Amino acid sequence: MATRVLRPGSRAVLTSLGGQPWRPLACWPALRSALPKLDGRRRSSQLPPGPQGAERLTSVSTEKRRATNSSPKTNFEAHKNREDVKEVVDVSDGTSGYKVLSTSSSLSFYHSDGRAAGKRGFALSNTWLRDNCRCPKCVNQETMQKSFNIFASPLPTPPAQEVQIEQRGIRVTWTHELHESFYDWAFIRHYLDNIARALPSKNRQLWGAEIKENPPTVTFAEVMDSESGVAKMTGLIRKFGLVFVNDTPFDDSIHTKKLLERIGPIRETHYGGFYDFIPDMAKADTAYTNIALAAHTDTTYFTDPAGLQAFHLLSHTPSPGEPDATGGESLLVDGFNAAEKLRESDRALFYELANRGLPWHASGNEGVTITPDQLYSVIELENDRETVQKIRWNNDDRGAFTGAHHISTKDTDRHGLNVLVLPLPKKSSPARQMLWYNAASKWEQILRGKELEYWFQLKPGTIVIFDNHRVLHGRSAFTGLRRICGGYISMDDFVSRWRNTNLPREEVLAQVIG
Structure with missing residues (x-):
């Protein structure tokens, strides 16, 4: 059945050509595959459904673009x-x-x-x-x-x-x-x-479990002794979302702190600044326990989540009366890769996670209740509404979701042209709620896929630093006492350091201010 596409700004109800109310959820996968091909200037009033419609739109759009390019x-x-x-x-x-x-x-x-x-x-x-x-x-x-x-x-x-x-x-x-x-x-x-103000993003490399064969690595001496070492480290973080710093002294956590400060200042949060802790529940957070943690990003409840995060295992010793200290493998997952897997498998579910805002919170510590300034989606996109910019996912810190909030009611093609206006639901409904739950369930399945999980054992002398806007982290349960130090660095400070160590100053200024 052919469908009618509303022009941006229209308040009318979408209907089929037969006059019956149009159900966007049912039609969305086919429409979504077709609509990005529109050039935004003229729209067909009668579009065949499914792949035929997409092919027709693609053909018409291509012809129009060719005509436009040769236009007087x-x-x-x-x-x-x-x-x-x-x-x-x-x-x-x-x-x-x-x-x-x-x-x-x-x-x-x-x-x-x-x-x-x-x-x-x-x-x-x-x-x-x-x-x-x-x-x-x-x-x-x-x-x-x-x-x-x-x-x-x-x-x-x-x-x-x-x-x-x-x-x-x-x-x-x-x-x-x-x-x-x-x-x-x-x-x-x-x-x-x-x-x-575009940041170079095409040099980013997606990865899965195979990165275990050749993980991005620098040495402590490289970073501490030269700016070229900092450039190498920040360049690897920018490309892969993570880096390992080998041969780091572990007799004192100060060495880890000094290395992180080569990137930028340690970010202060309600947990403090630079952290050095054991699993003693000194803070009301599951990170301060010895239980397994699923892949997640940190500080989802901040308006501006922590940019970089670092861990350095200083020691792992048996608890009193125990013969061994076991477990505690670390897990990293490339969230950008997971997002692309979701988009490939089901575009409708991908855009559900990109367009639906969620409540996040940190409320475990007395006197602390943190929520972001608005609802934020699991997958955040750049202005082109295509490129993944940020992942925000921690099921443990997710608040109650009703399904009535859209990040935006407008969808755009790669040229920023409005191609469809969706009706913003004024009320929640079981169907609306289940659409999000189905999307989140598929997302979790992808995150737990063996082909995306990178498992490794932290050890004294090696710091792992990762992009908290991109890479999800977790761990297996463990016994014994683990002493870990590390900290957060803001994304703005990291990007500034990356730019100014990897690009000529003139190019940096051209990117930022012209």
Whole structure:
């Protein structure tokens, strides 16, 4: 049966073409596979259900994109002939590789063959350009903070008095101030491609149990003796979500603390800062026991969960009267890999965990009750609504769930275009609740799959550091007394350290501020 897709913002009830109420849960898998193919500009009013609909949408979308790419709207010659457009003077004699058109309100950028220069657009407004001048008068070169306030003058910014193309970039002289701004081509490309603050993520490598054969490793001396050692360590964490630091002194926990501080400051929580503990229930948390713990992430109840987490087993000795100290194997699971496995097996269940907010809490210690500022989903996605950004999962710290809260009622395709608006349920229902429970059950099955579980034995002298936004950890039950030290580091501090040890300063600043 064909279905009708609502335009964004519509408040109407979704119905089939036959007039009967549409049941989104039943249709969601087929619709979900089809909708990301829409280009957001026009939508078919009658879509065949299932794979046929997806194929038709894919075909139509591809044809439209091809037509758009060859459209005069992105053609330099067609734009050049408009009355309100002027071609910018090129003093580079064509060596820049770019052509630019100027209007009273913006500049449009093209390759020398006339193609639009950007992946996401080809024009920047005068106001935006003036606001983002990076010269020493507009940006304090010591603090990298703005010195120029775009809002001190009426908007929009008046037309430029003079614009010229140079080999390295484009130079603009602004009319009222006679201020001169220069924008190099890398800067222009950066923003036309709409990647202003994007972090490189394609170098991340998913893993499963096979990582046991060659786990990412550095030595204590490497990290403590050089910045290149810190770069290697943070690079491995960024790529795999974990690293082992071998040959660490274990006579005193201070060595572990100093190593962690090579990344950033230890994060303080209600558990304290740097921890050094045995299973004595000094804090009301199962981590302070000797029972088995399933794969989980820590501090799900924080608005900003801990970024990195570290463990160093300093000793494991028999309890008084016991002959041996046994058990206590450690478990790591790549949550990003688990999320992709879920998406591959059932997209509807994947997006249920990505779109449904849950309550989390820490309430075991007297005088402490921590909950995040809002409900957060198990799988958090980046702005493109496709790339997995964060895993938040600890069944022990999960509050009561009713099923009535969506993270967002809008779904988007890879270009950020709205392709469907789902009705936000005003009330919970058993069916709504069971959809989430089914998704969570499938998620747990994947996490417990032998192909994803990496088991190993902690030992004195080896620190394990992992990305708590990505890697879930657990352990088997144990006997005896284990003394473990470690700490949390915020994700912001880690990312800053990773960037500044692995990338040139100029590239870091280009990523962050242009």
